[in-house]
Amino acid sequence: MDAFRITGGTRLSGRIRVDGSKNAALPEMAAALMAQTPVQLRGLPQLSDIDNMVTLMTELGCEIERDGEDVRIVNSGNGSWHARYEIVKTMRASICVLGPLLARYGKARVAMPGGCAIGDRPVDLHLRGMEALGATVELDGGDIVVEAKRLKGATVFLGGPFGSTVLGTANVMCAATHAEGVTVIESAACEPEIMDLADMLNRMGASITGAGTPRITIRGKGSLQGCDHRVMPDRIVAGTIAIASAITNGDVIIDDFPYDHLLAVIDRLNATGVRVHREDEAQPASRCTVKVTSDRRLEPVLFTTQPYPGFPTDLQAQMMTLLCFADGNSIVTEKIFPDRFLHVSELVRMGAKVYRQGGTVVVQGVQRLVGAPVMASDLRGSASLVLAGLAAEGETTVSRIYHLDRGYCHLETQLNSLGAQIERFDPDATVAASEDKIKSTSY
Numbered sequence: 241m242d243a244f245r246i247t248g249g250t251r252l253s254g255r256i257r258v259d260g261s262k263n264a265a266l267p268e269m270a271a272a273l274m275a276q277t278p279v280q281l282r283g284l285p286q287l288s289d290i291d292n293m294v295t296l297m298t299e300l301g302c303e304i305e306r307d308g309e310d311v312r313i314v315n316s317g318n319g320s321w322h323a324r325y326e327i328v329k330t331m332r333a334s335i336c337v338l339g340p341l342l343a344r345y346g347k348a349r350v351a352m353p354g355g356c357a358i359g360d361r362p363v364d365l366h367l368r369g370m371e372a373l374g375a376t377v378e379l380d381g382g383d384i385v386v387e388a389k390r391l392k393g394a395t396v397f398l399g400g401p402f403g404s405t406v407l408g409t410a411n412v413m414c415a416a417t418h419a420e421g422v423t424v425i426e427s428a429a430c431e432p433e434i435m436d437l438a439d440m441l442n443r444m445g446a447s448i449t450g451a452g453t454p455r456i457t458i459r460g461k462g463s464l465q466g467c468d469h470r471v472m473p474d475r476i477v478a479g480t481i482a483i484a485s486a487i488t489n490g491d492v493i494i495d496d497f498p499y500d501h502l503l504a505v506i507d508r509l510n511a512t513g514v515r516v517h518r519e520d521e522a523q524p525a526s527r528c529t530v531k532v533t534s535d536r537r538l539e540p541v542l543f544t545t546q547p548y549p550g551f552p553t554d555l556q557a558q559m560m561t562l563l564c565f566a567d568g569n570s571i572v573t574e575k576i577f578p579d580r581f582l583h584v585s586e587l588v589r590m591g592a593k594v595y596r597q598g599g600t601v602v603v604q605g606v607q608r609l610v611g612a613p614v615m616a617s618d619l620r621g622s623a624s625l626v627l628a629g630l631a632a633e634g635e636t637t638v639s640r641i642y643h644l645d646r647g648y649c650h651l652e653t654q655l656n657s658l659g660a661q662i663e664r665f666d667p668d669a670t671v672a673a674s675e676d677k678i679k680s681t682s683y
């Protein structure tokens with residue numbers, strides 16, 4: 241299992257481009273299951289989650305050709321409609337094939353995804369949506385089994401105790417494209433990834449309006465064709481790189497930055513004293529060039545994670561790490577995944593003063609963090625530990641980097657191109673080599 245060895249203290253500078261969005265690409269790949277003709281997706285990030293999705297789609301009978309960041313998906317319609325637990329347990333986002341399989345085959349068997357390090361990951365709202373469209377829903381040996389002789393348009397309410405559901409909205413939107421009549425999703429997720437998926441589905445011949453608002457209307461079609469679609473930039477990776485510049489008092493230019501998908505984050509960064517400047521107002525705000533600078537002590541701020549357009553839960557850990565260096569006390573409240581704080585104890589190991597009370601954390605700014613061995617437990621928490629290592633004094637080793645590789649394309653290469661000093665290594669090999677050395681010298 242790989243780890244990172246990070247030597248902190250260098251200010252990042254230079255230029256970098258944001259990769260395609262993992263959280264848009266996964267449901268968009270799943271949507272290709274519905275296409276009667278080939279789908280071309282461009283600008284996919286090269287991540288282990290994408291690799292897992294390719295494995296799942298192949299097992300479902302799709303022919304998949306990858307060419308760098310582009311992928312061509314053909315589903316002849318003679319494939320399987322069963323997403324096995326062995327794959328789903330490695331990536332709970334596999335649930336996003338539920339709606340497309342039901343639309344294509346009139347049935348689907350998808351292993352119930354387990355929870356994960358950031359908390360329970362229920363799918364009750366997904367199943368409520370499938371039932372509303374006329375499907376029967378059963379649980380059989382840990383698998384969700386849905387079946388519908390014909391899908392019928394309906395009004396579906398997807399609001400839950402923590403707001404709407406992003407992948408649940410994606411599932412219902414996909415299934416509704418094959419339902420008779422009109423489907424209205426009330427309390428739909430408004431995330432940009434849903435807008436990007438709707439844009440792709442409409443290119444496939446669907447008739448979807450209202451994506452990006454809490455009310456999405458889908459007029460059912462008998463079938464969908466292929467399309468050629470470029471995946472939107474990854475707003476979470478973009479925010480992570482912006483914070484990497486800020487936390488090192490850097491001066492970084494970021495291309496393909498989805499400025500208008502990060503307004504809540506930019507608002508909070510500005511409040512700390514970090515500047516995110518659009519370099520060319522003529523560029524579209526969804527994919528533009530910005531410069532991120534931060535050259536003085538940071539002001540403390542309050543933020544609460546919310547459904548879009550609020551502050552995204554996927555940048556909570558990274559922003560918390562930045563606030564460790566603020567000149568005062570900041571308050572962070574996590575409303576989407578209240579247990580999403582596994583990074584707190586690791587930051588404390590580096591000298592951070594972070595105090596958790598339930599779903600709220602007080603971050604008392606400190607003058608410095610000190611490098612230490614820390615352990616990643618989830619995707620975005622691991623990114624926050626890398627950021628901490630960039631700014632800490634001395635050496636930080638972050639173990640279990642496989643968490644990070646699920647959502648960032650060789651982050652060490654990207655940050656090293658900006659001046660960071662990160663080395664990827666295998667601690668087990670290192671230990672084995674030193675044991676061999678001891679054996680070879682022992683008498």
Ligand code: EPZ
Nearest residue numbers: 263333361362363364365366400402404405406407554576
């Ligand atoms: C998507 O997950 C993202 N993943 C997550 O990003 C992101 O954190 C999350 O949306 C929230 O923005 C992908 O898009 C692949 P939800 P999703 O259903 O759709 C509750 C990352 O780091 N809920 O919107 O699975 C749920 O427990 C990942 O890239 C129900 O109660 O999340 C949570 O509290 C992590 N019932 C809230 O809603 C349901 O049926 C939001 O979950 C579904 C969800």
